[in-house]
Amino acid sequence: MSQQRHGSTPGNAPGDRAGAVAAFPDLPEATIARLPEYLRALHNLGDTGSDTISSEGLAAAAGVNSAKLRKDLSHLGSYGTRGVGYDVTLLIEQIEYVLGLHQRRAVCLVGLGNLGHALAGYDGFASRGFKIVALFDADASKVGEEVDGLTVRHIEDLGRVAVEENIAIGVIATPAGAAQAVADVLVDAGVTSILNFAPCVLSVPANVDVRKVDLAIELQILSFHEHRKASLIALPGGRSATADDQEAVGS
Amino acid sequence: MSQQRHGSTPGNAPGDRAGAVAAFPDLPEATIARLPEYLRALHNLGDTGSDTISSEGLAAAAGVNSAKLRKDLSHLGSYGTRGVGYDVTLLIEQIEYVLGLHQRRAVCLVGLGNLGHALAGYDGFASRGFKIVALFDADASKVGEEVDGLTVRHIEDLGRVAVEENIAIGVIATPAGAAQAVADVLVDAGVTSILNFAPCVLSVPANVDVRKVDLAIELQILSFHEHRKASLIALPGGRSATADDQEAVGS
DNA sequence: AGGCGCTTGTGAAGGCGTGCACAAATCGCG
């Protein structure tokens, strides 16, 4: 993960694709994580009339502080007009370009169980710049099954198909025990981004990015806050009179 | 959200439930988010022999820095032995107590579409201290359906059932357009923690915690890194010779 | 043309989180 900094050429507009292979402003990770939120808010706003949006308005729609929003957007090079706001369509274009959404990314999904089926049928992929191009499973009884227009293939074919379809992102929806093995297969096939739904840590080469979605972690964080809230609040309001350090569910 | 610090009474073991209503060490959010990871790693290690685990070993299993792990654990009050490590079962007990997992939390799920069905059938809830006690949907054709041992109820009944079952956590798996309305219903019913799968921001009172899981955001973050990697790397190794600023998917 | 109100972009300050490096503590063994 080499870093690269360049103070010059701030005008890196989506229009001038000529020298577009050039370097990237190295955005803070925190900013990158928020750009998709801004993008969604912009798309929602796009329908509702106005051509421009103020940082205050967009920040409200995205649920963040307006100063933060301005700083985030300033990192990708000033596309607002003082006294007016940001041009909605231009800003959408700019953010989509930075996120690499100007090209449709090929995604494969591994593991067609409970969760895998839901993901395969999810239209949120296509509507946001991604396309599921292949489904894989190890279970012979699943291979050949047709899911949402795609035929489930055996995981052994992953290496070949990944190259054919130029797959960049792999989604793992297998049990935790199989996840590392699947990750290895994906890495061998040249996939450099992995989204992992299995509750386990994956070890991959440094050039591969892994993000994980763990339902249990989210719930446990919420549980902590419940616990804290219940232990701090004495008994004002609501039905919280029931002591927290007792049974919550019937049995 | 008042803060409270106490240097005394470091022995706040999960055993002495007598004065357990007392204050909480105000843990950093970042630490809280990692505790579930440690817990999972500990459970995995629990089966494999040894009674104690070193910070180095546990850190490796959880995929974090060992210094970070020690600092995290130190926040909940020193349960390790110098020269030896941490007692596995004791540490599990302690973390589970801090996370409020000593009691089983009642969870309800709203929206039994594609994703909702997968979540309802997920065994990762029960195995980690949660219990789905009710399912809700607005679609009359879904109400009455039996899913994984529970009957889908109409969302109008949510208020009543939430009190009956003492529901603390609500999971939203409806389309984005309905999510805010569902959140309002949950809040009115006294639910103070929400896990939101719909791609939208929810506005709730300050005492309600919301966490969101957004697939599209995760993918777009990965997409950004793909874009960056492709624009930085010239053409060494792999099959990355294909220019990034071109088509990725067939059409 | 000039002034006024509005909004962006950013300097600076403060807070939070991370990781190093080491002192303190404990165990096992001779």
Next chain:
DNA sequence: CGCGATTTGTGCACGCCTTCACAAGCGCCT
């Protein structure tokens, strides 16, 4: 009983991120 090996707990420094506050810039109205 003492010593060395080992591992925890933490002081400290550094960097990232957030937030405030305000100057600079832009458009509109008179």
